[in-house]
Amino acid sequence: MMKGQIMKSSFQKNLQKKVFLRSMLAVSLSMLLFVLGQTILSVTRSAARAGAALDQMEAAYRMLEEKNTDYLLGANLERAVTALLEDPADEENIMEMENLHRRFLDSIDIGSDIVITDRSDNVLYSSFSSSALTSYLYNYNNAVIYQADRSGEEVYRAVYSEGGGYADTMLVRSVRQGGKTAGHIALYISGSDWNYYLSEADFDGVITDERDNVMYASRSDLAGAANKFGGVGRGIWKNGENRYWAGVRENERDGIRIYALIYYPFNYTLTIGTVILVTLGLAWFLTVRGLSSSMAAYNAASIERLISEIRIITEGNAEHRISLETGDEFEEAAQAMNRMLDTLEELNRNNSELIRMNAEFEMSQLTAQMNPHFLYNTLEIIRSLALFDAKGAEEVIESLTEVLRYSIERSEDEVTLAEDMHYIGAYLKIQKIRFGERFACRIDLPPECLEIKVPRLLLQPLIENSIKYTYRTKPELIIHIRGEVFGDTLTLYVRDNGPGVEKKQLEKLQQELKRHDFRNKDGHIGLHNLSRRLYLKYGKGSGVSIRSPLTGGFEAAVRISRGCTQAYGRDPAERRKKCIRF
Known part of the structure; x- marks a missing residue:
């Protein structure tokens, strides 16, 4: 016994070590690829937009x-100014x-003012208003x-700036x-x-001369008090x-920059995505670690118990049945042996028991098919929102946490x-x-209705089915x-x-749902699974029926008959025999 314990401990430690190293490698690579991918994507997009903005400016x-x-x-301007200079x-x-x-102003999108002076710097003409033509402007002009x-x-x-605000670019020539x-x-x-000319652009911009004087800016605060950038x-x-x-x-030709x-903005999506990856990676690692730890113990115990049970039978106790509930291949082997013994000894007496065991096994398999499907779709929503809507991703994570807590911590059927x-409310919030x-x-x-007990996660597959077949065809x-x-x-x-x-x-599906037999089903697996699950659990009168009105849409009706459950318990075989009124 000591040798078996040592072997089991060694197997357990080796398996846990491999799981730890591979889990850490997978999580680290996922985080690295996610961060690099997000960073490269963000920088590439911004650089491309900046290049297009530079071309536009x-x-x-x-x-x-x-x-x-x-x-x-x-x-034309030469003649007009010459005439003005003469008289x-x-x-x-x-x-x-x-x-x-x-x-000229009518022919161009960006306005300008003009000042004409004689050789003595006297202003002969100005389009500035009298209040705008300040002594500072006059002296700066000279x-x-x-x-x-x-x-x-x-x-x-040159560049003219007075008292903050936007600077004007000056073009000066002599006559x-x-x-x-x-x-x-x-x-x-x-x-x-x-600034108004670029107001509809999705970027800001500045043009300076060689001395960093701001010639044009999309926002006045970019220039600062000294009109420098x-x-x-x-x-x-x-x-x-x-x-x-x-x-x-x-632009060396024009002497501008x-x-x-x-x-x-700060990439909150990257932070949230990294947190999600770390959280999911940690959850996955802990789950795998727990499974690996229990695997060695279960294998050793299962082998020992199976041999012990077989030894009882081989020693002459033909009525003994192997009792092994490990949830793995050993249990399947034990069940196969029990079925063989039951068939040889009392086939009729144990027939209902075999039906019950098969029904419970099938029901557990059907339930297991639905939960991972919902989790996969929810994680897809989080992955999509993490790229574009950090706040939305945060809300979905909160709702998903509530759903997972309900699915994992609640042990009752x-x-x-x-x-x-x-729970459906949290699920619907995710879809909203x-x-x-x-x-x-x-x-x-x-x-x-709300006081009646029902199987957990009852309506989720129907709601998911409605979303699946409606959102692509209807606005x-x-x-x-x-x-x-x-x-x-x-x-x-x-x-x-939906459509x-x-x-x-429709008629084919209705007939299949009535028979509760879906060996040849093709499509609508969610409806089939849910109907079969209710039938196995509650007996006749329970299941799913459907209809598709001529006015459009699709309706699924879920029926749960509680009378048989209350009167004869939860054994499916007993309900089939005694609840003949359904």
């Missing part, structure tokens, strides 16, 4: 630069200047003119008469109009509480309908988060759950607004 700047430069150097007091010259600039003359450039560029400078034209391109490279950039993915492009800022509907406004469920259950998914009690029979109805079932297929 550069194209807008090029268009604006070309139109304003053409206007500034155009012959500043002539109203016709002033009117011509006003009309010319107004026509300073830029001085720099423009010294630069020798045909069109000199020459007789080989000498007779005056200057200064064009102030509106920074606030540039710089020191930002490609990648993540924080501005206060906001995070951006920054794209940068140098373009920044595209794509909103890049039956609960009141009220308790089961509380998944489908949003497309999904609606109405529940009409009188108090007398709205509507489910109606109602119930009634007549005599000792509880009837629950689940109806949807229904064709008449020929």
Whole structure:
């Protein structure tokens, strides 16, 4: 016995060690792949959006630069300014200047103001209002003119900013008469109009000159009090509480630098997804570890008990039956031996017992098919929401926790309908988060229904079936759950607004559900399993029936007859014999 215990302990430890190493490897690889995948996907998308934004801003700047430069150097403006320089007091010259600039503004999306001065820096014409033409603007204009003359450039560029807000880009040129400078034209391109021009874009942007002076910005706070923007490279950039993915492009020909800022918030989806992976990995590891630990003990005990039981029979006790409930191959071998002995000794006497054992086995198998299916679908919802809706994923996790707690911690086979509907409520919440406004469920259950005991997870496969066959074909998914009690029979109805079932297929399903025999079933496994499960547990009068009205939709009716259960207990064989009134 000591040797067997040592062998069992060694087997148990080796198995647990292998399970631990492989579990940790699987969980670590899953987390690493998830984090890398999310990070690469997020960075790739943001970089692509930043590239497209840079292209858009550069194209807008090029268009604006070309139109304003053409206007500034155009012959029409040259003639109008020359006439104004020759006779500043002539109203016709002033009117011509006003009309010319107004026509130009009508042809371009971003507005501008113009200031014309003579060689003595006297303002001959300005489109600025009298309040906007401050002494600061006048002095700044003269300073830029001085720099423009010294630069020798045909069109000199500068940036004008006063008292915060959006800066204006200045384009300045001289007007020459007789080989000498007779005056200057200064064009102030509106920074606030540039912001409006990009207001519908899904990004922020800044354009600066070589000295980091902000020429154009989509938001005034990006420029700051000094109208400067710089020191930002490609990648993540924080501005206060906001995070951006920054794209940068140098335009050496125009002497500008373009920044595209794509909103890049903290990736809560990545954090939540990692927590989910860790949680599921830990749960999986603990489950496998528990199974591996018990496997060695069960195997050793099962072999010892099976040999002991067989020895009793071989020693002459022919009426003895092997009692081994291990839930594995040893139990199947013991059951096969018992069936063989029962057949040889008293086939008729033990026939009902065999039916009971087969019925209980089949019922446990049918129940086992439904629970993993629901868990799989719920995890799929969490996986999808984790990529796009962190808050929705968090709500689904809470509902899933409630459902799992109900499924795992509740050991009884039956609960009141009220308790089961509380679980259904959590399940429906998951579906509501998944489908949003497309999904609606109405529940009409009188108090007398809620007090009756039913199998756990009773209506979940029917609701899941309605969702499966409705959501792909209908813009709205509507489910109606109602119930009634007549005599000792509880009837629950689940109806949807789906496409229904064709008449020929409907008749076939109805006949199969009446027979409670689905050896040749093809499709609608959930309905078959549920009906067979109720029939095995409660006997005749219990099961599932269906109909598909001509007006559309599909309705499943679940019937549970409690009279036989109360009168003759839960033995399926006894109910079949005695409950002949159903």
